[in-house]
Structures are given as C-alpha cells and as structure tokens.
Amino acid sequence: MNLLGWLQLILFLGVLFLITKPLGIHLYKVLTPGEKPFLGAVFGPIERLFYRLLGIEAKSEQGWLAYTGSMLVFSLVTCLFTYAVLRLQYYLPLNPQKFAGLAPHLAFNTAMSFTTNTNWQSYAGESTCSYFSQMVGLASHNFWSAAVGIAMAAALVRGIARATSKTLGNFWVDLTRVTLYVLLPICVVYALFLVFQGIPQNFQGYTAVTGPDGFAQTIAQGPIASQIAIKMLGTNGGGFLNANAAHPFENPTPLANFIQMISIFSIGSALTYYLGKMVKNQKHGWSVWSAMVILFVAGALVCWWAESHPSHLFGEMGIRAADGNMEGKEVRFGVFNSALFATITTDASCGAVNSMHDSFTPLGGLVPLFNIELGEMIFGGVGAGLYAILIFVVISVFIAGLMVGRTPEYLGKKIEAYDVKMAVLYTLVGAFTILGFTAWGAVSQTAQAGLNNGGPHGLTEILYAFSSGTGNNGSAFAGLTANAPWWDVALGIAMFLGRFWMIIPMMALAGNLVGKKIAPTSVGSFPVSGATFTLLLVGTIVIVGGLTFLPALALGPIVEHFIMTGSAKLY
Amino acid sequence: MNDTNKSETNTFHFLRELKISLIATVALLLLLCGVYPLVIWGLGNVAFHHQAEGSLVRNAQGTVIGSELLGQGFTSDKYFHSRPSAAGNGYDATSSGGSNLGQTSQKLIDSLKARIAVYRKENSLDSTAQIPGDAVTASASGLDPEISLDNALIQASRVVKARGIERGHVEALIHGNLRGRGLGFLGEPGVNVLQLNLALDTLK
Numbered sequence: 001m002n003l004l005g006w007l008q009l010i011l012f013l014g015v016l017f018l019i020t021k022p023l024g025i026h027l028y029k030v031l032t033p034g035e036k037p038f039l040g041a042v043f044g045p046i047e048r049l050f051y052r053l054l055g056i057e058a059k060s061e062q063g064w065l066a067y068t069g070s071m072l073v074f075s076l077v078t079c080l081f082t083y084a085v086l087r088l089q090y091y092l093p094l095n096p097q098k099f100a101g102l103a104p105h106l107a108f109n110t111a112m113s114f115t116t117n118t119n120w121q122s123y124a125g126e127s128t129c130s131y132f133s134q135m136v137g138l139a140s141h142n143f144w145s146a147a148v149g150i151a152m153a154a155a156l157v158r159g160i161a162r163a164t165s166k167t168l169g170n171f172w173v174d175l176t177r178v179t180l181y182v183l184l185p186i187c188v189v190y191a192l193f194l195v196f197q198g199i200p201q202n203f204q205g206y207t208a209v210t211g212p213d214g215f216a217q218t219i220a221q222g223p224i225a226s227q228i229a230i231k232m233l234g235t236n237g238g239g240f241l242n243a244n245a246a247h248p249f250e251n252p253t254p255l256a257n258f259i260q261m262i263s264i265f266s267i268g269s270a271l272t273y274y275l276g277k278m279v280k281n282q283k284h285g286w287s288v289w290s291a292m293v294i295l296f297v298a299g300a301l302v303c304w305w306a307e308s309h310p311s312h313l314f315g316e317m318g319i320r321a322a323d324g325n326m327e328g329k330e331v332r333f334g335v336f337n338s339a340l341f342a343t344i345t346t347d348a349s350c351g352a353v354n355s356m357h358d359s360f361t362p363l364g365g366l367v368p369l370f371n372i373e374l375g376e377m378i379f380g381g382v383g384a385g386l387y388a389i390l391i392f393v394v395i396s397v398f399i400a401g402l403m404v405g406r407t408p409e410y411l412g413k414k415i416e417a418y419d420v421k422m423a424v425l426y427t428l429v430g431a432f433t434i435l436g437f438t439a440w441g442a443v444s445q446t447a448q449a450g451l452n453n454g455g456p457h458g459l460t461e462i463l464y465a466f467s468s469g470t471g472n473n474g475s476a477f478a479g480l481t482a483n484a485p486w487w488d489v490a491l492g493i494a495m496f497l498g499r500f501w502m503i504i505p506m507m508a509l510a511g512n513l514v515g516k517k518i519a520p521t522s523v524g525s526f527p528v529s530g531a532t533f534t535l536l537l538v539g540t541i542v543i544v545g546g547l548t549f550l551p552a553l554a555l556g557p558i559v560e561h562f563i564m565t566g567s568a569k570l571y
Numbered sequence: 572m573n574d575t576n577k578s579e580t581n582t583f584h585f586l587r588e589l590k591i592s593l594i595a596t597v598a599l600l601l602l603l604c605g606v607y608p609l610v611i612w613g614l615g616n617v618a619f620h621h622q623a624e625g626s627l628v629r630n631a632q633g634t635v636i637g638s639e640l641l642g643q644g645f646t647s648d649k650y651f652h653s654r655p656s657a658a659g660n661g662y663d664a665t666s667s668g669g670s671n672l673g674q675t676s677q678k679l680i681d682s683l684k685a686r687i688a689v690y691r692k693e694n695s696l697d698s699t700a701q702i703p704g705d706a707v708t709a710s711a712s713g714l715d716p717e718i719s720l721d722n723a724l725i726q727a728s729r730v731v732k733a734r735g736i737e738r739g740h741v742e743a744l745i746h747g748n749l750r751g752r753g754l755g756f757l758g759e760p761g762v763n764v765l766q767l768n769l770a771l772d773t774l775k
Contacts, residue, residue, distance in 0.1 A: 004756055046602075053598055054591045069583045070591070077592040126665050136604040143603045172591060179599065184607065195615035198640055200625040202612065206665065207627065211637050212768055215644035219637075219664045221625055225615060226608040243658075243667035246711035248640040249625070254758020311674045314704075317687055323704025323719075327679065328669040331654070331705050331717040332750075334759035338711075355711045356669035365673070457673040479671030560675055570677040 001308055005336040008258075009300065012340070013293065015262055016269055020289065023266060024273025030181045031154040031274065033058065033173060043180040050176045061167035064511025067155055068504060070171035071148055075115055075500070078144055083111040085137035086129075095130035096205035102128065109488035114138050116499035117145035117381055119231070119238025119351055119474040120491060122483040126220035126241045131203060134240055139227045146234030146267075147178040149383030152503055153271055156387045159510030160411060161278040163518040168510055182267070183234060190263065191229035198252030199225040224249055232263040235381045237351030237474045245341070245354040246330055254332055257354060261341055264350045268292075268379035271386040279411050283529035288389060291537045295378045296347050299367045303339040306364035311564045328359030339364065342475075346371035349381030351474025358452065358461065358477035362561035365477070366553065369464050372471040373553075374545040375430060381472060387506050389537075393528070394423045394509070396540040400526055411528060412518035422509040426502050430470055431548045433497045437466040437490055438552065446486045452479025454571030456563065460556035465491060470498035628765065637765050638664075642716045648693070648733035650768045651718070651726050654705055655686055658713025670709045683707055694729050717761030720749060736774065744770045 029037035036044075051058050062070065085092065086107040090100050102110065106122055113120040119142075123129060129138070151174035158168050195201050200221055207219040224240045228250055231238060238244075245251040251260060269289065276285020310325035324335035333341070338355035345352050346368035357368055371378060377388035394410060398420050401408025408415040441447040441462040451458045461477040468475055469491040476482070482491060519525075527533060563569050615623040626639045637643050642653040644662045659666035672679035686707040691698065703722040705715075718726075723745045731738045748767040751760050 007756055050598060053594055056591065066583045070588050073585065073588040074592045074595065077589070077596055081596060124666065126667065135608050136600060140600055140604050144599070172595065175595070184603065187607065188610065191611045192614055192618070195611065195619045195623050198622045198626055201615040201623045202625070207625065207635055209635050209637050211643045211765070212772060213645045213647050213650050215662065217637065217643050217662060217664050219625060219641060223608045223612060226611040241667050243712035243714070247667050248712060248714055248716055252640050254753035258753065258757050313680055317683060318700065318702050319704055319707065320701040326704035327708040328671065328711045330711050330715050331719055331761040332758050337758055356671050358671035358673060359669060361674050452671050453673045453676050455675055457675055477671070478668065564674050569675070570680055571675055
C-alpha cells in the first residue's frame with residue numbers, strides 16, 4: 001500500500017465526483033419527456049422517426065404493469081433473437097474462423113446472460129463466437145440491457161417523486177431516449193479513444209505469425225473497440241476475448257484502464273444526482289452517493305491490503321514481498337489497479353475483470369464476492385444500482401420508523417406494509433437464489449466436476465458463480481469450467497430470477513408509491529440527508545448482506561484465509 | 572405531479588407490444604450493431620490505422636512477426652523471456668486466460684517452486700536472491716507483453732553473456748523500451764519484451 005496507490009484512489013474519486021452533476025443533469029433531461037437534451041438537434045429527428053416506426057405517442061404514459069409488461073416482451077424477443085444468432089452462427093456472415101453454432105445449453109446461457117446484463121462468459125470469445133455473433137448477437141444486448149436498467153430506475157424514481165399519479169412513464173420512450181442521447185454518443189467518442197489506446201477494430205481473420213525466437217502464434221482480431229466501450233459504460237462486462245479486460249487487446253494501457261474504471265461508475269453515480277433533482281432534494285441524492293462512496297472505499301482498501309499480502313509460502317520460496325500477489329495479474333496494472341478494478345466491477349454489476357479473481361488471496365477474493373452479495377448497489381449496474389439502493393432506503397426508513405415508533409415515511413410518502421413486503425421480497429429473491437443453488441452445487445457431483453480448486457476455495461468458486469449469476473454481475477472465479485449442461489442451465493436460471501423476479505417487486509413498489517400523497521415536511525419528518533441517514537443506510541446494507549451471507553462466506557474465503565495464514569495446508 | 576393531462580395506456584395488449592418489440596429490435600440493431608461499429612471501424616482505421624489492425628509488428632522483410640500488445644514465447648538465452656503463461660500451452664492468443672489457482676492450491680505452489688528453480692538457474696542466481704513477483708507468476712491474460720524493470724535487469728546478465736555484448740548497451744535498450752506510468756502516476760511501469768528483443772537483434 002504505497003503513496004501512488006492512494007493518489008490514484010483520490011484522483012478516481014475526484015473525477016467521479018466531478019462528472020456526477022453534469023452527467024446527472026443530462027440524464028434528467030433525457031429521462032424527462034419534453035426536455036430537450038444535449039445533441040437534441042442531431043438525434044431529435046431519429047428519435048421522432050423511431051416513434052413513428054413503433055407507432056407510439058411520445059407523450060403517452062404507462063402504469064407499472066404496462067411498463068413492466070413492455071420491458072418483459074422486449075426482453076423475450078431480444079433474448080430469442082440472440083439465442084437464434086448463436087445457434088445459427090455457422091450460416092451467418094462475418095465468421096472468418098468458421099466457428100460452429102453454439103450448443104443449446106451454451107446458447108441458452110449466453111443469451112440469458114446478455115439479456116439480463118450479466119454477461120457471464122461460459123464461452124471463450126475468441127475460440128467460440130463469430131464477429132457477427134459478438135457485434136450483433138451480444139453487443140446489441142450491451143446497449144439494450146443497459147437502457148432497460150436505466151429505464152427501470154427512472155420509473156422507480158418517478159414513482160417516488162410524483163404525487164397521487166398512476167403512471168410511471170413510457171418504456172419505449174425511455175428506451176429510445178437513453179439509447180440515442182446517452183449510450184450511443186458517449187460510446188462513439190469512447191470507442192475511438194480506445195482504438196487510439198490500442199484496441200483493435202477490424203474484420204480480418206486471425207493473423208498467424210512466427211516470432212523472432214520461432215514461436216508460432218495466432219492473433220485473434222475483430223471489431224473489439226466498439227464492443228468494449230458499451231461493455232464498460234453499460235456495466236455489462238462481457239469480454240470480446242476470454243481474458244476480458246486483462247487481455248491487452250481489451251485494456252492495453254493504464255490510462256485506458258483508468259477511463260474504463262470511471263466509465264463503469266459514471267452512469268450509476270450520475271443517477272444519484274438525477275434522483276436528487278427529481279425529488280427536489282439534492283442533499284438526498286448526495287447522501288445516497290456518500291453511502292456508496294463509503295462502501296466502495298472500504299472494499300477497495302481491504303482488497304488492496306489483502307492482495308499486497310499473499311501466503312507466507314511466497315516469501316519462503318524467495319518471491320519478493322513488495323510485489324504482493326502477482327499470480328493472475330498484469331504488469332501494467334500491478335496489485336493496486338487490479339484490486340481497485342475488482343472492487344469497482346463488483347460494486348457495479350459490471351463483471352469485467354482486469355485480473356483473475358480466482359487467484360486472489362482469500363480476503364482479496366472475499367471483497368468482490370461480498371460486493372455482489374450486498375446487491376451491487378455501490379453505484380451498481382446502470383439503473384439497477386439505483387433501484388437496488390432505493391429498495392434499501394425504503395428498508396432503512398422503515399427500520400428508523402420502528403425505532404422511534406412513528407409511521408415510516410420517505411420524502412413525504414407513507415411507507416406501508418405493502419411497500420415493505422415488496423422491498424423485502426426483492427432482497428429475498430436474491431438471497432434464496434444464490435444460497436439455494438450454491439447448496440445444490442455443493443452436494444452435486446455433476447456440479448463439482450467443474451471445479452478448478454479444492455478445499456474451501458472450491459466452495460467459494462460455486463458461491464461466487466451463483467452470486468455473480470443472480471447479481472447479474474458476470475465476473476467469475478474463472479477456474480470453474482461452467483460450460484457444461486448443469487452449470488449453463490443452473491446459472492441461466494439464476495440470472496433470469498436475479499433480473500426479472502427482482503424487477504417485478506421493485507416495479508410493484510414503484511406502482512404503489514406513485515399513487516400516494518406527498519405530505520409536507522414537518523419537524524417530525526425523518527430526514528433523508530446528512531450523516532445520520534447515510535450511516536443508517538450503510539448499516540442496513542451491511543447488516544442485511546452480512547446476516548444473509550456470512551455463514552456461507554465463513555465456510556469459503558474466511559476459513560481459507562485462516563488456513564493460508566496458519567498451517568498453510570494445500571489442496 | 573403534472574401528468575393529469577397526459578394520455579394513459581394502462582391497458583396492455585400482448586400482440587401490440589410484440590409488434591413494437593420486433594420493430595424496435597430491427598431498428599435498433601441497424602443503428603447499434605450496423606452503423607455504430609462501422610463508423611468506429613472507418614474512423615478508427617483512418618485515424619489510428621496501426622492500432623485498429625492489432626498493433627502488428629513486422630520484420631525487415633515486411634512479414635508480421637507478432638503484436639506489440641501480445642506477449643509471446645521466448646526460450647533462447649539470448650532473448651529476454653516473457654512472464655509465465657497459462658493461456659493454452661503458453662501464450663496462445665486464441666485461448667487467453669490465467670491459471671485461476673488460489674493461494675491454497677497445491678498446484679499453484681508446485682508450479683511457483685518449479686518456475687523459481689528454472690529462473691534461478693537460467694539467470695545464475697543463488698538461493699537467497701529475491702525473485703521479482705512477475706517473473707514466476709502466470710499473468711491474467713497469459714499474454715502479458717511486459718515484464719517489470721527489475722525482472723529485465725536480472726535477465727540482462729544472461730542476455731549479455733549469450734550475445735557477448737556490453738551490459739551498458741543492453742541496459743540502455745531496457746530503459747529505452749520501458750513504458751512509464753500513465754500520466755506519470757497511473758498503473759505500473761513495464762518493459763515490452765517483444766520490442767526489447769527486436770531492438771537487441773538490430774544491435775550488432
């Protein structure tokens with residue numbers, strides 16, 4: 001833990017803080033029908049053309065059921081489309097390596113994974129997927145699942161901000177505007193920057209070379225840069241190549257790495273400003289933002305410390321202690337930027353990796369795992385992070401209400417039994433899916449055939465896989481061989497439950513909140529800004545996450561840590 | 572707050588939504604998966620042709636011999652060696668990845684021991700010399716193009732002996748191929764192995 005690391009962490013927080021307000025204002029304009037956002041002159045005609053093609057009224061609005069229904073139908077159609085593309089890729093264009101179609105279980109897993117913004121990689125990009133499958137079958141979902149996430153968050157925020165209303169906005173309008181005004185323009189600039197930094201963008205077949213020392217190598221190519229931009233900005237995380245953001249073609253320089261880390265958090269951070277602006281309480285937005293920062297910094301510091309302190313066997317063998325744990329890490333990132341990236345990618349539901357989490361120290365690997373299990377609300381997936389933390393805001397004000405013996409209220413709206421039930425249902429779906437499948441995996445011979453490590457680390461591989469799938473993260477303890485029927489199907493189901501079965505109670509909550517009156521603020525109102533609120537929110541998140549998952553974590557990374565530092569028994 | 576006069580579609584017609592979904596899918600595909608990547612391809616190739624083509628490196632005859640961004644295998648004493656690789660059978664650019672072995676893995680500790688023994692022998696180090704971490708651990712991608720400065724300086728003695736050239740020349744090349752931190756403080760510095768070795772070959 002050195003000075004340069006601290007400096008980079010402070011710079012990261014500074015840049016994140018600076019982009020939050022301008023990007024938040026932009027999001028407010030995009031998500032508020034009638035407002036004309038930046039680039040309106042360029043994309044306005046395309047926007048209106050879209051509405052004409054779709055046959056919808058830009059001013060029409062939907063209630064929570066209709067809004068959710070539109071999203072579900074759209075997700076179904078696009079999921080089936082990607083399944084078809086992956087199965088049929090041999091017959092489709094842009095397949096210079098002549099890759100065969102994907103097996104049914106792998107195509108199901110991958111289609112579900114990209115539809116749900118998970119981007120779990122059971123496939124290895126460069127040896128499995130054609131350029132067409134990547135650019136059309138997969139990258140399309142990078143945009144769509146991100147836009148869907150932001151739309152859902154906007155619907156919930158409208159539910160909180162509007163008084164005695166029935167509607168939450170229009171799904172098709174939100175989808176169109178987010179894509180045209182936010183994701184696409186940022187990606188054009190971003191992708192060109194990434195090409196400049198060294199990421200390829202071409203349609204050639206792979207290049208066979210023989211090096212100076214006679215080493216033969218086949219260099220994978222492809223339209224990589226355009227896909228990496230939206231993979232990061234949309235917190236998707238599915239790599240074009242197997243090694244993901246650790247691959248020099250996906251993340252060639254420390255500067256590209258820094259920008260990629262910023263882009264993962266950018267929209268999630270800006271959405272807290274959007275929240276503040278919508279509810280006309282900017283302090284509330286910043287208080288939520290502060291809670292996220294506290295949890296982020298805590299995770300980053302623990303992970304950084306742990307990765308700087310590998311097993312004592314390293315030192316006994318003669319490896320220099322100052323270098324930390326470099327197994328599964330790249331020279332250009334080193335220990336600090338690997339630990340920081342791992343924390344960021346799991347605080348958000350990104351799941352891109354610039355180092356191999358499976359090779360982290362036990363506590364270093366615990367941090368990303370615990371981040372996912374907290375529900376990815378530390379900035380979180382685009383949109384998904386905001387609605388996740390708002391669920392916890394509801395739970396927090398409910399607990400605060402119980403403590404002081406008042407009817408809980410949030411921004412002037414009474415929080416009643418139905419609201420709390422929906423919020424708790426949301427958290428239970430996640431916990432049930434993660435722990436249920438992990439328990440099954442831990443006793444199933446079929447499941448265990450996929451493990452790469454033995455002992456408690458093996459259990460962590462299973463727990464991480466289902467946490468990542470259910471949390472729609474997509475990072476992995478990648479030693480697990482997940483491309484087998486049991487794993488592909490089980491993880492596909494976990495991703496489905498973790499996305500849609502959590503969105504539905506969230507939207508039901510939004511639909512219920514939107515109909516409520518807003519009572520004027522009084523001295524008896526619970527303040528939802530300031531240090532007390534922020535700490536209450538942090539406490540609620542950690543305690544709920546901790547109580548739910550601590551027993552499982554104790555059997556995995558925690559016991560492995562004590563084995564490593566103690567007897568150093570090997571498996 | 573102000574939505575009393577907006578038309579409201581709280582009714583849900585599955586077939587209508589299905590039709591909208593299909594049209595939206597096709598329209599967005601054309602834009603996001605057609606126009607967008609092709610624009611990046613066009614502009615990227617004009618502005619940054621070398622990078623867009625994979626940062627390929629050619630020899631004097633114009634034959635492609637690697638990519639400056641991808642590590643490849645070097646085994647001769649006269650060349651600097653890349654970091655250990657778990658990609659395929661080593662540096663396989665169609666099968667990138669790490670070992671994914673954890674700290675309590677017997678396999679990890681065994682392979683570290685074996686690599687340390689080889690590294691000490693190749694570079695004539697005694698048993699008490701400290702080994703740079705990157706020299707004996709497998710990288711995340713299996714294609715790490717770089718090694719740390721200390722790793723390069725240790726290997727320099729072997730290269731100097733094998734080539735029979737002055738150490739000063741080799742050290743100058745190492746520093747010449749050292750990529751500094753981004754903006755002076757981002758990430759870690761590293762020496763590009765392929766470019767260093769090519770520079771060595773031009774040294775006569």
